[in-house]
Amino acid sequence: MFRTLLNLKRAGVVGINRRNADYILRYNERSLYPLVDDKLQTKRLAIAAGIAVPELYGVIEIEHDITNxxxxxxxxxxxxxxxxxxxGGNGIYVIIGRINDRYQHNNGSLLTKEELKYHISNILSGMYSLGGQPDQALIxxxxxxxxxxxxxxYRGVPDIRTIVFRGIPVASMVRLPTRMSDGKxxxxxxxxxxGIDLATGCTTHAVWQNRPVEQHPDTGAPISGFEIPHWNKLLILASQCYELVGLGYLGVDVVLxxxxxxLVLELNARPGLSIQIANGRGMQKRLEYIDRLAEIPESAQERASLAQDLFVRV
Structure with a gap:
């Protein structure tokens, strides 16, 4: 066990305790958490700042509104x-079309109007919310x-998770839906x-169920060497989210x-650490380098360029 811990330390892998103590507690003010924990607030902030997000069709806040x-x-x-x-993607229903009077879920099942309304009722009751508190449903x-x-x-939309520290992207990965994940x-x-090479935007290592893989488990297609479209724009977008919510350490989820x-999908004040496994390298050296910087570049574009340089050097 101690040898494993030593090897992880040598590889620069950040653990949960260090992430919490050195980065989240130090750089994330508790009062700012609602800005990212509430997806509606995040979306409204992004729209006001000119950051692209999926269009909001409507909000259902109380049971009576479900009829709308x-x-x-x-x-x-x-x-x-x-x-x-x-x-964690819980409670999200993706409707891809309609057949007669039913809604077609992205997993292929058909839902009646009553079933979809029942699901929304469960959302409002807090079944999927943090802490089980009453919630709102976004359409x-x-x-x-x-x-x-x-x-x-497989039957879903991949997203790109980027860890941003003091406004500078530190690591990225693309999360690819599978049959097992039900398209999520x-x-x-x-x-x-x-994992994604920040300098080039190309995929490198890949993991599935904590095991290294070279091919997608459902399609059989090779995963490494895949070039992410709009890569520079995506990095700048992630950097911009630093000013958007004021959190020094956050995860930014973007879809293409x-x-x-x-499009910015959501932000996370407590992003997980599995991104290191996906990349096959730890974040510690880059985090320490950024932590020591006396000044941070003002523009998101400069910070994105610095991130690409650090990925190669550090």
């Missing part, structure tokens, strides 16, 4: 229902993923995590829409 659902989605055959305070645009991802994704880009539910380009 048909009006909210009347002009949209596809949409997403998600809890405003959810985490928003369904992202159409770039067709370039088709060979390495969530590693704990069975998605594939592929085939028509709209990069």
């Amino acid at each position: 659902l048909p009006d909210i989605v009347s002009e949209h055959r596809d949409f997403v229902v998600k809890p405003a305070h959810g985490s 928003e645009y369904r992202v159409k993923f770039d067709t370039l991802f088709e060979s390495i994704s 880009a969530n590693l704990h539910q069975g998605a594939v995590g592929a 829409d085939r028509e709209l380009g990069p």
Whole structure:
């Protein structure tokens, strides 16, 4: 056990205790957490700052408002229902179309109006929220993923998670939905995590269920060497989120829409550490380097460029 811990330390892998003590507690003011824990607040802040996000069709706040659902989605055959305070992808329903009077879930199942309304009722009750508190249901645009991802994704939209420290991207990975994850880009539910070279935007290592993989488990397509579209724009977008919410250490989740380009999906004040496993390298040296910087570049573009340089040097 001690040898394993020593090897992880030598590899520069950041553990939970160090992440919490040295970065989250020091750089994330508790009062700012609601800005990222509440997806509705995050979306409104992003819109005000000119940062692209999936369009919000409507919000259901109380049980009585559930009857408004048909009006909210009347002009949209596809949409997403998600809890405003959810985490880990729980409670998210992706509706990809309609067949007769039923809504088609992205897993292929068909839902009646009553079943979808019942799900929204569960969201409002706090079934999927942090701490089980009463919640709101967001109805928003369904992202159409770039067709370039088709060979390495299963029935879902891949997303790119970037850890940002003091406004500088430190590490990124793309999370690829699988059959096991039910089309969701969530590693704990069975998605594939592929590390990304910050300098080039190309995928490197990949893990699935904490095991190294070279091919997508459902499509058989190779994962490494895949070039992420709009990479420089995506890094700048992640950097901009530092000013957006004021958190010094955060995770930024971005999706790539085939028509709209990069869209910020959500932010996280307590991003997980599995991104290091996906990349096959720890973040400690880069975090320490950034922590020692007396001054941080003012512009998001400069910070993104610094991140690409650090990935090569540190």
